Amino acid sequence: MLVSFCSAARKLKKKEKQKNKKAYDSKMTTEEKMDSSSYKRFLANVDSILESLEDVDLAATDDDDGIPEELLLGKHQLSELCSDSTKLKAMRIFHKFPSDKLVKFLNILEKNIQDSVKLTTLMNHDNDSLDEERLWRDLIMERVAKSADACLTALNIMTSPRMPKVVYIEDVIERVLQYSKYHLQNSLYPQYDPAYRGTPMEVSTLFFLVLQNLCCAHSKVKRGKSSSHKQKVVVMLYNKVCDIVSNMSELLEIQLLTDTTILQVSTLECHDLQLCAITLVTAVFTRYEKHRQLILEEIFTSLARLPTNKRSLRSFRLNSDSGGDVYIQMVTALVLQLIQCVVHFPEKDGDDDHNKKVDKDVFITNSFETAMRTAQNFLSVFLKKCGSKQGEEDYRPLFENFVHDLLSAVNRPEWPVAELLLSLLGRLLVHQFSNKQTEMALRVASLDYLGTVASRLRKDAVNSNMDQKAIDRILKETQGSDEIQQLQKALLYYLNENIETEPSLVFARKFYIAQWFRDATTEAEKAIKSQNDDEEVKGLHHSMEVDSTEEIMQKSESRKKFLRKVIRTSPSDFNSLRVNSDTVEYEDSCLIVRYLASMRPFAQSFDIYLSQILRVLGESAIAVRTKAMKCLSEVVAVDPSILARLDMQRGVHCRLMDNSTSVREAAVELLGRFVLSRPELIEQYYDMLIERILDTGISVRKRVIKILRDICLEQPDFHKVTEMCVRMIRRVNDEEGIKKLVNETFQKIWFTPTPSHDKNAMTRKILNITDVVSACKDSGYDWFEQLLQNLLKSEEQASYKPAKKACVQLVDNLVEHILTYEDTLADCEDKGVTSGRLVSCITTLYLFCKIRAQLMVKHAMTMQPYLTSKSNTQNDFMVICNVAKILELAVPLMEQPSETFLTTIEEDLMKLIIKYGMTVVQHCVSCLGAVVNKVTHNYKFVWACFNRYYGALAKLKTQHQEDPTSVTLATNKPTLLRSLFTVGALCRHFDYDQEEFKGTSKIVIKEKVLELLLYFTTHEDEEVQIKAIIGLGFQFIMHPELMFVQDVKVLYNNTLSEDNPSVSRRIQVLKNLQIYLQEEDSRMQVADREWKNQEKQEDLKEMGDISSGMSSSIMQIYLKQVLESFFHSQSTVRHFALSVILLTLSQGLIHPVQCVPYLIAMGTDPEPTMKNKADQQLVEIDKKYIGFIHMKAVAGLKMSYQVQQAINGAKGPLLRGFRPDDTDTALCAHLYSMVRGNRQHRRAFLISLLNLFDDSSKTEVNMLLFVADNLACFPYQTQEEPLFIMHHVDITLSVSGSNLLQSFKESLRKEPRQLGSDEDDEEEDEEQSSSSSSSSSEEEEEVVHRVKKPVDHDSDFEDEDAVMSRLPENSNPLLEFSSSSQGILLLLMLKQHLKNLFGLTDSKIQKYSPTESAKVYDKAVNRKSKVHFNPGQTLLYLKSDLANTELSHETKRNIVKQYLDFKVLMEHLDRDEEDQEGEANANARNKAITSLLKGPKPVNHNHNNHTAPVESEEEESEVEEPPARKPKKAVETPEDTGNLQERVKAMDIIALCCPKFKDRPQIARVIQRIKTGYSIHWMTGSYSGSWAEVKKREGRKKVPWVDTIKESDIIYKKISFASGQKLSNKVAQTLRDLYAAKDGD
Secondary structure, eight states, X not given: OHHHHXXXXXXXXXXXXXXXXXXXXXXXXXXXXXXXXXXXXXXXXXXXXXXHTTTOOGGGOOGGGOOOGGGOOOHHHHHHHHHHHHHHHHHTOXXXXXXXXXHHHHHHHHHHHHTTTTOOOOOOTTSSOHHHHHHHHHHHHHHHHHHHHHHHHHHHHHTSTTOOGGGOOHHHHHHHHXXXXXXXXXXXXXXXXXXXXXXXXXXXXXXXHHHXXXXXXXXXXXXXXGOOOOOHHHHHHHHHHHHHHHHHHHHHHHSOOOHHHXXXXXXXXXXXXHHHHHHHHHHHHHHOGGGHHHHHHHHHHHHTTSOOSSTTOOOEEXXXXXXXXXXXXXXXXXXXXXXXXXXXXXXXXXXXXHHHHHHHHHHHHHHHHHHHHHHHHHHHHHHHTTSSOBTTBOOHHHHHHHHHHHHHHTTOTTOTHHHHHHHHHHHHHHHHHHOTTSOHHHHHHHHHHHHHHHHHHHHHHHHOOOOHHHXXXXXXXXXXXXXXXXXXXXXXXXXXXXXXXXXTHHHHHHHHHHHHHHHHHHHHHHHXXXXXXXXXXXXXXXXXXXXXXXXXXXXXXXXXXXXXXHHHSOHHHHHHTOSOOOOOOHHHHHHHHHHHHTTSTGGGOHHHHHHHHHHGGGOSOHHHHHHHHHHHHHHHHHOGGGGGSHHHHXXXXXXXXXXXXXXXXXXXXXXXXXXHHOGGGHHHHHHHHHHGGGOSOHHHHHHXXXXXXXXXXHOTTOTTHHHHHHHHHGGGGSOHHHHHHHXXXXXXHTSSOOOTTOHHHHHHHHHHHHHHHHHTTTTOSHHHHHHHHHHHHHTTTOSOOHHHHHHHHHHHHHHHHHHTTHHHHHHHHHHTOOOHHHHHHHHHHHHHHHHOGGGGGXXXXXXXXXXXXXXXXXXXXXXXXXXXXXXXXXXXXXSSOOHHHHHXXXXXXXXXXXXXXXXXXXXXXXXXXXXXXXXXXXXXXXXXXXXXXXXXXXXXXXXXXXXXXOHHHHHTHHHHHHHHHHHHHHHHHOOTTSHHHHTTOOOOHHHHHHHHHHHHTTOSSHHHHHHHHHHHXXXXXXXXXXXXXXXXXXXXXXHHHOSSOOHHHHHHHHHHHHXXXXXXXXXXXXXXXXXXHHTTTOOHHHHHHHHHHHHXXXXXXXHHHHHHGGGOSOHHHHHHHHHHHHHHHHTTOSOGGGTHHHHHHHTTOSSHHHHHHHHHHHHHHHHHSXXXXXXXXXXXXXXXXXXXXXXXXXTSSOOOSEEOSTTOEETTHHHHHXXXXXXXXXXXXXXXXXXXXXXXXXXXXXXXXXXXXXXXXXXXXXXXXXXXXXXXXXXXXXXXXXXXXXXXXXXXXXXXXXXXXXXXXXXHHHHHHHHTOOSHHHHHHHHHHHHHHHHHHHGGGGOHHHHHHXXXXXXXXXXXXXXXXXXXHHHHHHHHHHHHHHTOOHHHHHHOOTTSOGGGGOSBOOOOTTOOOOOHHHHHHHHHTGGGSOOOHHHHHHHHHHHHHHHHHHHHHOGGGHHHHHHHHHHHXXXXXXXXXXXXXXXXXXXXXXXXXXXXXXXXXXXXXOOSSOOOOSSOOTTTTTTTTSOOOTTOEEEEOOTTOOOSSEEEEEEEEETTEEEEEEEEOOSSSXXXXXXXXXXXXXXXXXXEEOGGGEEEOSOOXXXXXXXXXXXXXHHHHHHHHHHHO
């Protein structure tokens, strides 16, 4: 309040000053002013002071020695001087004073200012006497106040007009600044902000504190509230400092000061001080160009201190035409003012020379462009700071606040620079987010800000009420013929009128003039350029263009001439030229500004911004796409019609199917806003929206549900409301957050009590609910039950129960609704048709009754007559069944029902049992069971019915035993079927072994019934068998112990495990188990409820445990057969098998780990319902038993393959491991998504899958294809996942590939002896002679020589024809190679696919190491679209079925070619060697891979010249042949000869050939050199396996196996292991050749 009052007071004071000034100027002459009392008194005071201090030498007084007492003036004297100097300044007569007197007087004032420069006014609470301390403080404050008056007096003198230069004494100015600085920091700030107390502030650069505290003032004002009361003297000091700062800004405009003085300007605080500070800093910024950069830098330094909370954030009030106050931040006002004040006009002179005029034009344009550069510089630096958060400083909220301030200030006459800043900002933001090199955080932030600006632009365009009448009125009131010039004139009139009360408008005025001047110049330049471009065009069109250009030039020159005149004319003189004396109002000025701005670039830039935002929707970066969608959403929020644009529609539609959840959510949100604001277009976008309710992203599903909910509430008559409710309600068992949202949604739509008088709302609600129930009759009603249960359960403990009240209302009105149909039903009965609406209503009543039976108790008698309705159609049967179910639940709860009512029900039910089919019989028997067992106890009635059907069955059994082919039996088949079913149904609900039924008879009825039913399971008619099995199932519900009977076990197990059983019988057995488990579950729930009610009296839990123990035993018997039913081609069999397993697991009857592989397999089922259920069960198991899924993951994937085989059949199409849709989802994607969360589990799972491709695993090719498909299509989320796979693919290729090549090579026949036999004999002679040598050097030569033979011999394997000539007659090795190679081909294809899909480079794959920190590769992957996994060669191999066909010559050649390609690949595959050969090696490897993956061509290729076997189209056009398969070098490399020239050192790994061991290879680590050779430590491993140091047993201990060897035993030195302590492919091959040479000797 203090600040606002002070602000108001200062404005009044300023106006009063202006008034006094005018009064002095107009009414008094100079002589009269000098004759005034104020002048005389001030002169007398000064003379008196100077006279009394005539003898004092002011220069001799030193600051350190203190100030002589005689120099200090009195309190009243200084106060009077201050008051009089203010008046004299207003009179403008200080220049009449003798300057020498004023200089002396100012020096005396400087000493008086110095007196309190270092005096602190804070109280020291450590002092003993508080009174003494206050007295001391009052004295201090008096001295401080005196110094303040001295400051003001000095400034009044110096800021008066036409003062001589000698009065601007630097020492006095610096002393004033020193005083202001000290008391702001030590007297005022601590009073307004406790944070300053007790903390002496050291400030080196006072001017920068001006900016810091100006920027951060509002945070301190907020803290200032901690001081409850400001003393009067503090307020007085505060006001005086405000005056000092104001005068300082005047002084800066009058006199140029030194840099040192400028940097001593005082710090500022609080609202009034801030306003003064803006003036002060503006004055510095305007006149001292060198300091501009420093000021802007200091603003940035201070920005970090700005508060981001909204309270006290904005304290600078803007003028407002709407009546409500609009505020911006002080720092924004400062920046705007600083940029506006940069504009300068040339000095006035009388020279009108043309060149001079041109110079002035350039000066004005350059001045405006300097302002633009300053603005551009400020914005670019500010925006760069909005990138990544540096330390604790986060500039993003600050920049956001700044942008909002600009949007508040734009199109206001006092802030023309706001429009320029927004225009520059738009360009800068577009550049930042379009540049992919820009830091991601900055790109996203730039998009965000541009979205804010674009939405505001669109909002202004939509809401722009360009009041043409007001514009016309302004034009009439203003002279001229050029509309733009007239409006500019009117705006200048407004600015000129208000400059005196708001001096800052001077800068706005200059800015407008410079901006208009530059616009006119630019327009003329464009016209000239356009004319020059079109000079070649002749004729009429050319002359029209010239006329148009000339017209533009004339208009431009006219406007510039007008603006030059404005510059030369003072504001007051310009306004005096007006014809019309009416003032321009603020509202009119705002309208003019908007009108003029509408022709400038910023107002026309919306389309540019929108197109740029739409362009980045296709960016690969998810964050950019998401933010772009949110920006579009902001724009659509202000103008939904934007979505009608084709480019917008395309952009949004594509993003609805985006890979990223956040992008899809943003797209859905945008559509939601659109359809809600334009209800007529809901139909158009409905299909797009409704699809997203099944989105994989939780947030997307939530957003869709919220949109659908809003449509239901706001558009209840929309014809698809029913479908929307159905789709929403099916999410009731979704993730917890969505479940809660669905509950809240339907509580709002359906289960909120309706006012009793609003019949229409209730009717609409009932019709909606029944329509939804009717729509869901095929998919089941679990959702409704779950929803109602959730709502009623949530308010059990609440005092107010709205859902319960709403349910009562709904049930009562539903019954009433049904009764209104009676007349209609009468007509329908004549036609034999029952209304579908009636069925829906009764079904809905049953659903309510099922959850809360009490709701239907009072309506039970109303429902009873519907049991006797005529039944001809399916609808009729549904009515009877639902009514029976309602009565079953409601009648037992009735209090003292009438005997007549109960008897009627029993009779009606019995008639229905005798008359109608299975469904009706089942529900009627169930209802009869509830009525008889719980209410009437009329057992004789039921016993008679049972005997009737049991007797019929016994008779039919006897007839069948006597003559199975009897005609009578065929005639009585319907009776047999009904009897089997009805006896079973009656046994399900009544225990006939109780005395109430059979009396004292000792016959065990259940055994007799079992025997009878088992007999008919062997009947020759399948329909009879199934009815008998159904009857057994019913009986086992009442007597589950009968399932342990041997005959029953045999029947069930045989039915479930037969090779080609009747599918119907198998399904029925599974149904029996399902119904039994469901009933057991219901019993357990009832037992639990009773246990809660009677837990103190009985141990019902123990009873429950006994019951579940029996269920568990039963399921253990049949579990294996049920699980094997998953491998059935019929989906119905799999469905019931899955239901049984899910029920078994939910009741905890078996250990879940044994079901995990089967559930994983069922997760690949093509039926979505089964897949979802299996996946959901796996999630439940994973929550309870962590690690079970991972433990069985590989087994589950193998079983998935078996399930797919069973589903597709043996002769079906090739089995693939993904769903063939647009996204190619892996069949086991859900399994991977569960395993991937744990890094260790994920890696183990992937390695296990890759190990299946090892040649030793002997996995069939089709299964490898299935696994590879899954690996290719798994939902990888980070780069680490595909990189890990590719890394291990390389390892597997290295090991399996070399083994495969070796086995193929060994199968080839030896080379014929005829070729070059002489040379061979000579070589053998040489070998024998060399072997007799015993020296070490000769042995080395021998080894080298022997090695050379197999290596040279190996060169023959480079030639396709040579290999063809050596193929064995038996084609099995070829077939084995072809089959084994498919695994390697698949791995190669997998690696290439992952590279292409995720855009991974070779270098990135090479650099990857699985031991590195997870964070290094934790970056999200970006999938490329339309990249499919298509291993053509493997698919061709599987289709050709080579194993069962004779190999043709062409096929053999293709296999040989494949072998040679593999050989080239293996030569280049080892990473260890890539460093030596670099890029050439990588290129050769890639060419070999390409050749392999392209597969065989019908054309034969010759390999004699070592050319690439297959070339791409590009390669075929080249003259040079690429070195894909390198010829052998004439000189062997050291590696090829075992590095034998190297010297062995300790810890080296070497290969040996010791005659005492037969093992190959022999590898050891050198311990040390000894006299006889070397001491070594043996290692164990294989060519393709890992190597480790071996130990041997000595007694009970294991010790390192150390041995000694000779130098001649070494065949390979300096072995370097590859990853995994394995031999590299090249070393392994060399060792094989070396050992082959040794063994050949």
